[in-house]
Amino acid sequence: MSAINLNNDLRDILERISGMCSKIESMLSLCLDGFMKHKIVLIDEAREVSQAIHNEENELISLLSNKATKPDMDKELVKSMMAIVGHFELATNELDVVLQNVRVKVAEGVLFSDKGVNEISHLFRETLTVLKTTGDIILTKNDVLVKHLTDKYASLNQIVDAYSQEHEDRLIKGICQPKSSSLYLNIVDSLMKVVWHMKQAVNRFFGNR
Template sequence: MDATRELKEQWAQLSPVVDQLIIMTGTARDAFNRHHRQLVTDLNQQHEDVAQKINAVSDQLEDLLPKKSGSEKSALLQLHSMLSHLSVIGDNLAQLSEPLQKKIQGAVLFSDKAVAQTNYLFDHQAGILRSLVDIVHTDNAYLKKYVVEEGQKLLQACLEFATEHEARLIEGLCLPQAGPIFLAILDRMRTITQHELEIVNILTKKS
């Protein structure tokens, strides 16, 4: 097989992994809004599926790496690093199942503001992940800059939302039971965004 073609085929395997992460994000959002326990179960199953995909691609890369050198080996190492970050993103999406389960089991209500903020985070995470797929296919410099800007906005939003949440608690506008759940979601979102930005950094170096 042609070496360039082989590398392209390895890079192409990123798309279905990211697609699955987008599905997980949507499932977590639906579980948050609809209070369906089955959706939390679905989220964990989707995590198992994406973990299997990542492990399969990682195994292929580990088989190829000893046979490569120079730029080809460097490209495969970058891909391997990206898979590690995607794995962490998948883990953190799956870890949303714990606060979501608490919200559902306890029938914990969020303030309208907290609901809007949480949905904002889910929607923007899905948007960033979709942009990552496009970057893998097009290597578009504008998209890379866009994702960095959106990621930084998301990180800033998480900090602001946490501060606003504390104010709502003091004012009695938010149930105390909702606090740990909301903050756990914010923590996961921050971690996911940090790893998305690391992926963009790798893709920028690839160029």
């Protein structure tokens, strides 16, 4: 990819945007630990990180809005950076949903089947990989990583389709209870929306070359 012409101010903002992605990764990691270790305190820590991300989003949008008023500023680039921040914000909203569902699971002692736990933990880890890759892409503008992210999204869609069929089978056989089913489906759906928002953020950034 050809280098994007960034002045120092925009470069600093771009680094903050990448840092925002790292915070989302941290939030998800805490949520995964809370899910696996059945600890509400970890969910509470993740909630604090979430608030920090939302605060960062407000600051970054304000900064970028101010930059857009400068006469010599690349307004299309600024708009694409604002779009990235917006997608990161929406991804965080989806993780807030994940946190809420994991909190219910832990607080109420809702049990998942071993298969369900393995599937959810796998999606958590794959989403963590997507988040790390997205942060790296924002800083390096690496085409190979973009291709990797696109392929990962397609692969995860196939995996989730297979998981959904297996989940339905468990539900029919009574292995999975309705309460567990609702939590499971909400978590899976929100994690996939997180991955989608990462893909959209990268596509928007790379569309401005």
